[in-house]
Amino acid sequence: TRNIELAVVAGDGIGTEVVEQGLTVLEAALAGSDIAVATTDFDLGARRWHATGETLTDETLDAIKGHDAILLGAIGDPTVPSGVLERGLLLKLRFALDHYVNLRPNKLYQGVTSPLANPGDVDFVVVREGTEGPYVGNGGSIRTGTPHEVATEVSLNTAFGVERVVRYAFAQAARRERKHLTLVHKHNVLVNAGHLWRRTVEAVNAEFPEVTTDYLHVDAATIFLVTNPSRFDVIVTDNLFGDIITDEAAAITGGMGLAGSANINPDGAFPSMFEPIHGSAPDIAGQGKADPTATVLSVSMMLDHLGLTEQAVRVERAVAADLAERGGAVRTTAQVGVDLAARVRG
Amino acid sequence: TRNIELAVVAGDGIGTEVVEQGLTVLEAALAGSDIAVATTDFDLGARRWHATGETLTDETLDAIKGHDAILLGAIGDPTVPSGVLERGLLLKLRFALDHYVNLRPNKLYQGVTSPLANPGDVDFVVVREGTEGPYVGNGGSIRTGTPHEVATEVSLNTAFGVERVVRYAFAQAARRERKHLTLVHKHNVLVNAGHLWRRTVEAVNAEFPEVTTDYLHVDAATIFLVTNPSRFDVIVTDNLFGDIITDEAAAITGGMGLAGSANINPDGAFPSMFEPIHGSAPDIAGQGKADPTATVLSVSMMLDHLGLTEQAVRVERAVAADLAERGGAVRTTAQVGVDLAARVRG
Ligand SMILES: CC(C)[C@H](C(=O)O)[C@@H](O)C(=O)O
Ligand SMILES: CC(C)[C@H](C(=O)O)[C@@H](O)C(=O)O
Numbered sequence: 001t002r003n004i005e006l007a008v009v010a011g012d013g014i015g016t017e018v019v020e021q022g023l024t025v026l027e028a029a030l031a032g033s034d035i036a037v038a039t040t041d042f043d044l045g046a047r048r049w050h051a052t053g054e055t056l057t058d059e060t061l062d063a064i065k066g067h068d069a070i071l072l073g074a075i076g077d078p079t080v081p082s083g084v085l086e087r088g089l090l091l092k093l094r095f096a097l098d099h100y101v102n103l104r105p106n107k108l109y110q111g112v113t114s115p116l117a118n119p120g121d122v123d124f125v126v127v128r129e130g131t132e133g134p135y136v137g138n139g140g141s142i143r144t145g146t147p148h149e150v151a152t153e154v155s156l157n158t159a160f161g162v163e164r165v166v167r168y169a170f171a172q173a174a175r176r177e178r179k180h181l182t183l184v185h186k187h188n189v190l191v192n193a194g195h196l197w198r199r200t201v202e203a204v205n206a207e208f209p210e211v212t213t214d215y216l217h218v219d220a221a222t223i224f225l226v227t228n229p230s231r232f233d234v235i236v237t238d239n240l241f242g243d244i245i246t247d248e249a250a251a252i253t254g255g256m257g258l259a260g261s262a263n264i265n266p267d268g269a270f271p272s273m274f275e276p277i278h279g280s281a282p283d284i285a286g287q288g289k290a291d292p293t294a295t296v297l298s299v300s301m302m303l304d305h306l307g308l309t310e311q312a313v314r315v316e317r318a319v320a321a322d323l324a325e326r327g328g329a330v331r332t333t334a335q336v337g338v339d340l341a342a343r344v345r346g
Numbered sequence: 347t348r349n350i351e352l353a354v355v356a357g358d359g360i361g362t363e364v365v366e367q368g369l370t371v372l373e374a375a376l377a378g379s380d381i382a383v384a385t386t387d388f389d390l391g392a393r394r395w396h397a398t399g400e401t402l403t404d405e406t407l408d409a410i411k412g413h414d415a416i417l418l419g420a421i422g423d424p425t426v427p428s429g430v431l432e433r434g435l436l437l438k439l440r441f442a443l444d445h446y447v448n449l450r451p452n453k454l455y456q457g458v459t460s461p462l463a464n465p466g467d468v469d470f471v472v473v474r475e476g477t478e479g480p481y482v483g484n485g486g487s488i489r490t491g492t493p494h495e496v497a498t499e500v501s502l503n504t505a506f507g508v509e510r511v512v513r514y515a516f517a518q519a520a521r522r523e524r525k526h527l528t529l530v531h532k533h534n535v536l537v538n539a540g541h542l543w544r545r546t547v548e549a550v551n552a553e554f555p556e557v558t559t560d561y562l563h564v565d566a567a568t569i570f571l572v573t574n575p576s577r578f579d580v581i582v583t584d585n586l587f588g589d590i591i592t593d594e595a596a597a598i599t600g601g602m603g604l605a606g607s608a609n610i611n612p613d614g615a616f617p618s619m620f621e622p623i624h625g626s627a628p629d630i631a632g633q634g635k636a637d638p639t640a641t642v643l644s645v646s647m648m649l650d651h652l653g654l655t656e657q658a659v660r661v662e663r664a665v666a667a668d669l670a671e672r673g674g675a676v677r678t679t680a681q682v683g684v685d686l687a688a689r690v691r692g
Contacts, residue, residue, distance in 0.1 A: 082533050082537070082541075082544075083534050083537040083541075086534040086535060087534075087535070087537065091535070116461055116462075134480075134499075134501070134535070134536060135535055139536070139537075139539065140538055141538045141542065144542075145545065146505065147505050147506065147509075148504075148505060148506075149504065149505035149542055150502065150503070150505075151503045151504075151538040151539045151541075151542040152500055152501060152502055152503070152538060152539070153480075153500070153501040153503075153536045153538055153539045154498055154499070154500050155480070155485070155499040155500075155501070156496065157496070157497045157498070158494075158495065158496050159489075159493050159494060159495035160493065160494075186586070186589075187428050187429065188422065188428045188429050188432040188433075189429070189432060189433065189437070189480070189586075189589075190480060190485070190499045191428070191429040191433065191485075192485040192486055192487045192497040192498060192499055193485065193497045193498070193499045194428070194429075195428070195497075196487065196495055198428075218589075218590055219589050219590050219592075219593035219594075220593065222568065222590055222591070222593050222597065223593050223594065223596070223597040223602065225594075226594065226598060227597055227601075240532070240535075243532075243535075243564075243565050244565050244590060245568070246565075247565035247566065247569050248565075248568035248569065248572065248594065250569070251568065251569040251572040251573055252572060255573075279566075
């Protein structure tokens with residue numbers, strides 16, 4: 001028997017609802033196998049912060065580190081000052097666990113309607129850098145709250161950090177049919193960071209001569225996502241640009257309810273973390289309205305990451321089959337989870 | 347007779363082609379009036395740089411400052427290292443002339459088809475800050491080109507700079523029917539800059555109690571531009587986020603061929619600058635394929651800025667009428683200009 005120790009951070013809002021269904025489907029995927037999953041719930045997020053003032057203590061972080069993987073729902077709540085949970089919990093996990101690859105696939109499944117493309121025509125993956133760029137929390141302000149306030153945000157970019165994520169993206173592209181990599185940045189304005197990214201892509205390309213590359217400024221990328229989303233195969237980009245274009249991409253390929261993601265530490269030094277890219281959606285929380293599909297797709301990515309490829313494929317196929325037959329039917333969060341689990345069991 | 351001194355920076359690629367038509371329409375708009383336009387051509391951009399190594403000298407900048415307005419085509423060419431012309435010419439103009447308001451309207455005109463909305467349903471304006479944020483050119487790199495390179499980009503934001511553009515955006519909103527202002531930023535991650543923007547919007551709102559406001563993270567804004575573009579009335583945002591979302595918005599409301607813009611110095615200390623938001627499009631340059639409509643709409647914004655409201659309206663109406671009857675007809679750049687000029691003359 002193989003034992004998988006899974007840390008579960010359901011978090012805020014719809015996070016708890018979608019994670020519950022993610023776990024239901026995970027159980028179905030492993031039923032009858034000799035793989036057992038032991039989950040540890042970590043009560044983190046708004047409730048914990050209100051009760052204790054804690055976001056993520058060193059002890060909790062250490063406990064999480066002892067696990068094989070993390071399933072995360074959503075972090076953030078309007079009752080908590082903006083940034084406290086995002087910086088103190090979600091980004092702290094991504095940074096402390098060196099999740100330098102934030103993998104965000106975009107596939108337009110059969111049965112999913114998009115005004116901008118036909119099912120089957122869109123299938124790309126964004127490799128978003130996860131530990132650098134404008135997300136490093138390196139900024140501050142002086143004379144705060146006065147007419148003389150100056151506030152800064154510093155984007156930090158290193159050859160070490162850019163190269164490892166670019167190499168990962170090339171490896172992804174090399175494994176795909178079209179073998180194409182698009183760098184998205186803004187090197188005509190952010191000349192320092194941008195040219196580091198550009199030089200790195202050129203250099204690493206030598207290791208992957210079979211991969212073709214091109215470059216788009218981030219503003220142009222937002223246009224092509226609308227006018228020609230099928231042009232993309234693998235996109236590699238920085239932390240902030242990746243945040244922006246993956247939301248737009250999700251809107252174009254079926255909405256936030258379908259977009260899963262993986263925060264990966266490819267070195268295996270720390271557990272990787274799997275989460276839907278949507279937020280805690282306080283407006284619909286607690287109503288059983290959230291679509292758990294994005295979380296279930298994240299579970300599929302987790303299985304794949306853990307080497308359980310067959311189970312990963314089974315989960316993704318269940319989602320694809322469900323989407324193909326979904327039509328306009330309205331189901332509760334739990335019902336979608338139950339239906340997907342049934343399909344996974346087969 | 348009133349004399350308008352107009353500086354013309356046609357620039358690179360399709361810039362020269364679209365500016366020529368913009369001037370044709372401008373002439374038509376002023377024909378028979380007692381307003382005369384004297385244009386001065388400034389040969390700036392790739393050709394000048396190749397010939398002399400200059401982007402924008404102090405003398406040229408001073409000469410431009412002596413004009414009432416600037417009409418700009420497009421800057422940038424693949425034969426020039428990325429950033430040289432953008433930073434050394436286009437952004438230098440915006441910064442040196444204190445164009446702190448970068449106004450970018452988005453209207454879905456009758457006759458223009460969009461997969462995402464119906465004509466008449468989309469009519470919003472983005473007020474993009476133009477002199478701060480990540481565009482300040484405040485970054486650098488050490489150990490450049492080595493495995494130990496570190497590259498930074500610093501976003502600078504001041505209460506002075508944010509407040510003046512936010513006040514301008516509120517004033518715009520107050521004049522519009524819906525009187526709604528949306529702040530777009532990322533204050534859950536970029537907490538220093540973001541909270542300065544948020545506090546400023548709250549404070550200035552007191553001067554415009556009739557304007558309602560809301561807030562969107564930039565990633566969420568890219569979603570709503572796809573799923574519900576008609577929700578927007580006035581958007582105020584920083585320099586980089588404004589760059590990104592206005593390209594996406596243009597893609598959604600008819601494409602880059604229709605998106606005009608104004609770089610405004612509302613204090614009147616320096617001439618304001620009017621330009622299509624599209625780039626130099628080297629792939630189609632010199633072929634008479636570029637749509638000059640975005641430049642013509644920029645000319646309309648220029649007329650409005652110069653107090654020639656009636657003429658501004660006449661030009662915009664000509665564009666609207668042309669779009670309504672355009673259908674799938676293919677015309678050259680020059681033909682569109684001639685047709686628009688004829689409509690303006692009436
Ligand atoms: C909640 C927020 C900090 C986060 C991010 O900006 O990375 C989210 O938008 C995401 O994309 O996962
Ligand atoms: C050419 C480039 C420097 C410019 C910008 O980033 O502002 C352009 O994209 C724009 O939007 O006007």
